[in-house]
Amino acid sequence: MAIRDRGKLKWRPASFMPEGFAMTRAMYKDQERQAKPILDEYQREEFDQQICYAMEFHLRLKLTIWHDGFLQEITGNVHYIDPIKRHLRVESKPGEIQRVDLDCVIGVVVVD
Structure with a gap:
């Protein structure tokens, strides 16, 4: 009686491997996080003062923002400051406005 073997099929990755790869990617991403x-x-x-100066003279700002452990840089003109909600509205491209929380801003540089 011959042994019926599945051949290469038994060496294919199991169904849990994509989740394992995703967990490994998430682990390496978590290692790159920084404290605020x-x-x-x-x-x-x-x-x-730099934000008000740039807003008054229509200059571009380079904002460094801490978001969920990672640093982001946004360059654009300050469109509006909301003192109640503590948000900035930055126009990075014509017609594209981003809201930035003032508590997340960790660096401001006037570009122009």
Whole structure:
């Protein structure tokens, strides 16, 4: 009696492998996270002054934003400051407005 073997089929990846790959990717992504920097009162005041200056003279800003452990950079013109909700509205491209939380801003540079 001959042994019936499945051949190469038994060596194919099991159905759990895609989830394992996704978990490995998530693990490496979590290792790159950074803690939110603590800003003192003077740095926040300087950021506010630079934002107001850029808004008054229609200059572009380069904002560094901490979001969920990662740093992002947004370059654009400040369209509006909402003091109640503590949001900035930044126009990065003509017609494209992004809302940025003021508490997440960790760096401001006037580009122009």
